[in-house]
Structures are given as C-alpha cells and as structure tokens.
Amino acid sequence: MSPRYSILATALLEQIAAGKHPVGHLLPSEHELAELHDVSRSTVRAALLQLQNLGVISRRRGAGTLVEASRPTATSAAxxxxxxxxxxxxxxxxxxxxxxxxxxxxxxxxxxxxxxxxxxxxxxxxxxxxxxxxxxxxxxxxxxxxxxxxxxxxxxxxxxxxxxxxxxxxxxxxxxxxxxxxxxxxxxxxxxxxxxxxxxxxxxxxxxxxxxxxxxxxxxxxxxxxxxxxxxxxxxxxxxxxxxxxxxx
CATH class of the missing domain: 3.40.1410.10 (Chorismate lyase-like)
Incomplete structure (x- = not known):
C-alpha cells in the first residue's frame, strides 16, 4: 500500500489537472488540507514537497502554496x-x-x-x-x-x-x-x-x-x-x- 502522503499527492495532482485548483491560484493552507483529507500536517507537507519537486507548485513562507502547472514539469530524482x-x-x-x-x-x-x-x-x-x-x-x-x-x-x-x-x-x-x-x-x-x-x-x-x-x-x-x-x-x-x-x- 502506498504511503498516505503519496496518496494525498496523487489526489492533489488529479484535482489540479481537473482545474479544481487553477494555475496561478493558491492551494488551501496546510491546516485546511489536513482537515479536508483527514491527515496530519506532516503528511500534507510531505505531499506538497512531492508536488514541488515535480514542478507543479511553488512554496514561499508567509505567501502560501502557488499552483505553477497543471501537470508535472520535472521528472529528475535530484x-x-x-x-x-x-x-x-x-x-x-x-x-x-x-x-x-x-x-x-x-x-x-x-x-x-x-x-x-x-x-x-x-x-x-x-x-x-x-x-x-x-x-x-x-x-x-x-x-x-x-x-x-x-x-x-x-x-x-x-x-x-x-x-x-x-x-x-x-x-x-x-x-x-x-x-x-x-x-x-x-x-x-x-x-x-x-x-x-x-x-x-x-x-x-x-x-x-x-x-x-x-x-x-x-x-x-x-x-x-x-x-x-x-x-x-x-x-x-x-x-x-x-x-x-x-x-x-
């Protein structure tokens, strides 16, 4: 069975691809995502890190999580x-x-x-x-x-x-x-x-x-x-x- 953060990352990717979270808009906060998906904030952070490494989102402290692309743009393991x-x-x-x-x-x-x-x-x-x-x-x-x-x-x-x-x-x-x-x-x-x-x-x-x-x-x-x-x-x-x-x- 896949880890919970991986399952959450997949779900968020599907929502972004479907236009629920449009490019150029902010995702819900870590706290909101944790409540919406009934997971811990550490699970949310790990899922968001996956999306960030794929080039789908960018994160800035105090500015939220911005959707940068509707589909992954990076595949490197680096x-x-x-x-x-x-x-x-x-x-x-x-x-x-x-x-x-x-x-x-x-x-x-x-x-x-x-x-x-x-x-x-x-x-x-x-x-x-x-x-x-x-x-x-x-x-x-x-x-x-x-x-x-x-x-x-x-x-x-x-x-x-x-x-x-x-x-x-x-x-x-x-x-x-x-x-x-x-x-x-x-x-x-x-x-x-x-x-x-x-x-x-x-x-x-x-x-x-x-x-x-x-x-x-x-x-x-x-x-x-x-x-x-x-x-x-x-x-x-x-x-x-x-x-x-x-x-x-």
Missing amino acids: YNQSLGTFDDLVQYADATERRVLEMADVVADDDLARRLQSRPGRRWLHVSAIRVRTDDDAAAPICWTDLYIDGDYAALMRRELPSYRHAVAALIEERHGRRVSEIRQTIRAAGLTDMIARTLAAATGDHALEITRRYVDAAGIAFITTFSLHPGDRFAYEMRLQRRAASGG
Whole structure:
C-alpha cells in the first residue's frame, strides 16, 4: 500500500489537472488540507514537497502554496530547491530531515581558523550530519554537512539538535535571541572523499557541489559556518535575478 502522503499527492495532482485548483491560484493552507483529507500536517507537507519537486507548485513562507502547472514539469530524482532568501533556507531545512552523525568540541587551530574566517583559539562545536528527503525513505542522502557552531551553544546543541527539525540558526534565536542578520554564501566544485562518498552512497571522487554558508549577526560576527557537499546528480540550485527599475531623471 502506498504511503498516505503519496496518496494525498496523487489526489492533489488529479484535482489540479481537473482545474479544481487553477494555475496561478493558491492551494488551501496546510491546516485546511489536513482537515479536508483527514491527515496530519506532516503528511500534507510531505505531499506538497512531492508536488514541488515535480514542478507543479511553488512554496514561499508567509505567501502560501502557488499552483505553477497543471501537470508535472520535472521528472529528475535530484532535489531541486530555490534558495534566494533566509526564509527560503529555513523552508529547505523544514522540508528535509537532518540526521546528526557526530558532535565534537574543537578549538580552532590556524588552518581551521582560516577556513572559518575566524581567529585561532576560538571554541566551536563541530557537527557532522547528512540531510535526507522526507518524501522518499529509499532515496540516497541529499548531502553531507559539516557545521561549526559557536562553542557558547554547545550544551544547547548536544541537548536539542538531534531531535530539532528546523534550522540551527532558528534554535539559537529561539533559546538565546541571537539573530542572523546576513548569510554569506560561496559555491564551488569539489570531489567526494572516500568516507563521505560511502556515507552518501556515491563513488569516491565523484563531482559534487560544495556550498559554504556563514551566518552572521548584526555585529558582523559569524556564529555558524556550514560546509555542505551535494553529489552532482542530487541537487539543483536555482536563483532568480531581477532587473531593478531605472530611476527617473
């Protein structure tokens, strides 16, 4: 028997194809869909993620779920996500599952300090984790992530991170009030080491996309830095660039 989220996704696809939810209109909210179909909100989220990966809908935090197409436009097994704002990144964290593999307290030596663009001697909590899709238990992991979190939050992370579903920055803001003012991001090509390749069910040396993100507070201090490795066939990064209207002269 198919999972409930898959059954719901199929039902929603049929409704969209039949014109019940027209292209350009919003779907009912997660809460409304859960009540209409007598399922949990987590089931609704998993179903919507399937539709999003098929190119049928797009989702924006605070703006609802927009119907983009009446039929699937994407068939790739890669995870395709548009990440243009901090809210998009939070939504990505909410729509996938982080699985913590290891935690260790570290003191930055010269090499690590350079990598983190910090100072030697600063304390960090190093977390190794993978991210997996919530809509396909059989799918290989999306990515491997090394997180370096300000050592002041080590106890909080050890206590709560393994079961916390949302972004690390959100947990720090909830418990300590320290907010992300800016995310500085770098993307480069990389290869997979033997250990990481085995964990991701990939081949050693396979091409990968390495995304570095530095989460900076209002004082300009990075208190989280993450290095994520995505096998090349499992993740597509989308960005929309808009031309600003010329000012009148």
